[in-house]
Amino acid sequence: MLKEIINNKKLDRIKNLKISTNSREQNKGKIFLGIKGKSFNGNDFADKALKNGAKLAILQNSKNYSKKKINVKSTLKLLIKFSQKIRISSNASQVAITGSSGKTSLKELLGQCLQKNYSTTFSKNSFNNKFGLPISLINLKKDTTYGIFEIGMDKKGEIDYLSKIIKPDVGVITNISYAHAKNFKSLLDIAKAKSEIIFNIRKNGTIVLNKDDKFFDFFSNLANKNNLNIISFGKHKNSNIRLSKLKKSTKSYIIYIDVASKTFNFKINNNLLPYLDNILASIAVCKSLNIIDKIKSNFFSNYKIPSGRGNIKKFNVGSKKVNIIDESYNSNPLSLNFSIKKFDNLKVNPNKKFMLLGDMLELGKFSKKLHIEAAKDINKAKFKKLFVYGNYITETFNKIRTQKRGKILKSTNEILNIIKNDLNNGDFLMIKGSNSTGLNQITKQIGSKF
Template identity: 50%
Template structure:
């Protein structure tokens, strides 16, 4: 309203914008007082009527939806007595903790006033004391990271009235005095404060430096915090000594003795998850969360690297998308990050719900729905339903981005509309999508990709035009468009992006005195990703060279395994690919359904793949390797890249 008034008074809008930062709140009117190192906030407000108190508390609850809100207040004497139980009810509705104390009792008995207020307050929430200074002190010292405290009723007033006595008393001075004392018990490192608060560890130095978190003692760096997690095969508690020796500033452990560098908790994973969730709520970073049957990691990488060129951004490494990787990645957000980008995986119902509740994304993305992990579901619709769990945990007024070409687009859109989320989409074909492909042309070694976004044309350069690369480009542009002006982005911002290891990256390898190109698709395999990989490989143009394929099993397909492997065989018959070699039990269904001219050999052990390279590949030939991670083909591909074939 002030900006409109200033504009109507002939001030330039640019000048108004530049002035906003210099404005200060009116004293005692929803005024933040002081700065607390653990990101908790004390708000001073003059609200002393039911309407005013509700307006203030409602505003705070809307702004800090997931934070604990406490209040210090009372009611004045010799005034409207009917408002007292009403104000108690309002405080009870919006606040997690209530410090009931005296306001200006004047000529009334302070105890009588407080009794009237507390009629509508839950006993479990209330702390009562007549001494207002003690109430403020108690409330401030109880504040944990991110908590909100409102001290209401007196605002800017400098006196307190008891009968005929008017004594000097300022809420603001009491708040500032106690914040100063409290800050001496806190670290300037928000993460350290969270860890100390959660564990009640008073023996840990406030000067300890903490950067990132790690669960791997082999790669830990100086000033990292080591979380000793228990997995199926390894117990991190056995590697604490190694982590500390390598420079870890702190270790979170269980079943060990406390020390200045160890915090002992019952469950290290639960502790990490709680700490990460608290940190998420206390950073202003916009969180983008990606799920789907395939393409999560490659989309996260493209989005993370691209946003990282224009803003401070943290994104989860590799495929850190489970109950270990998600909280670990979240804890590694930095204070000044504008964006955090995380992927969420699942193989069972409820897992995405659990993980997305921790992340609370501002933007959710569902890449596609396929038969990945179908063994734990009755049908593909159940997979779509499990992926939709992310939708209910996107923040209010948040965004959902969907693949317009996916057959479950309308299904997911309908769920999102019930939450009034903003829905954006991307598509290779559908012109009604928010972001869609317009045309592709080649300019020397570059591919010029023209897109339409919100019906305006823009183009960018890529090194390839494979289908999955195009989808990732469209999805990334859609994500960025929420926060940035797409039309100001450099046309080469995506050009230097390289495929993630094991997800289509191509490398020239020298073995047995010859060069060949390894197209590594070995990180994982499901029907959708395999069809895409085969289509991409088929598109590669070669002159006198040959293409060879090694396929491993698609796993976790349950009762659908035979049907889906057979479909892949029939799909390959429609391509120009030949020399299809297979290794594994399920993948034989592909081989048996291939035309004879497309068949290579059935490989019984991985060392035969090296024989295949040695005997069947010529100079400048191409070899694509694809299979589920558990087949071991990813490890083999990495060894081939490093030339460590003797290990095979």
């Protein structure tokens, strides 16, 4: 298919064409595609990719000519065209997930659980933009049964653009909150931008909606106008997919879920309990794919929480052991509220629980207000001290009860010092902040610093 887009004889000698955009990975037999973005230029890494085994490098307007390099006007446009051809030729059912929070966690849950029994492709990390989504799509194979992808945005029109590429059979909108709010005037504007996915779902396709979300009626009206099937999930009594009972055993839970007139039960580990909305959404997707009667009670077993999404890391710090709950991948008002509640429900003495919070970024004119409001949820939680790192988060800190205030931190060293000096053996530190605050990278370094 790549040969149909690029008429170049250098491609003739390569069989089983595979694309790579990462020069650091093993590229044996692959074609390296040098993507150019705002802060990076893939052309600069072509030689490294070739050294790592790439057969060819396709570059954008490069003056670095060689027998192993092909020049094109736009590597991004090439990538998108190639991914569209892959999508058109694929018989896999495609699921596209969007929403203000929970996209990656839901994509991981569905992808990990489906791949146990079906050939499943799902986007790695948060590959949900104009670069990541096409890269994920080109990983579809001829025998792929299901493709699970997430679609992100930070302005109007992006979800329309990306969902036109994927043309999903099933769309999911997890929820609506003030995430990436800097380019929007209101929550309704954010909801309208998220609704763009509805118009690009394939004919007779399905939209999965959160019945508990305040914009459910708005989305369902649009879906009805576009003749889509609607499957709802949530706590609402009229949800199509609804939790009916929860039964605790020694190290796990049995959850009973009503699906239309049937009740299904599933065994889940304790770490999945806070993700009940994602479980319900997963069941809704399985129903839309007509496999609900085929999945077994252990469907959600062995799920691994992605790094930075609430996974617990244990570190030796001198003579003591410290538990880091890594929520550092991202933060917005809804996901912060979720993380605080999850931390509050952790069965640990409150005096052994600490929080380190960074800014919630890209909130625009809503930043100060939403950081101040976050203090309400934090003050309700049971924990010992709150530490903060950033600018806007000091607005939160100033509204926290005096006895719960820890310190305002301004450097990596200060963060490492509170782990070393302020935490005792067996303590838990939950770290959360937007990716661009740097907390995610700092958290990754903790293990090597002690």
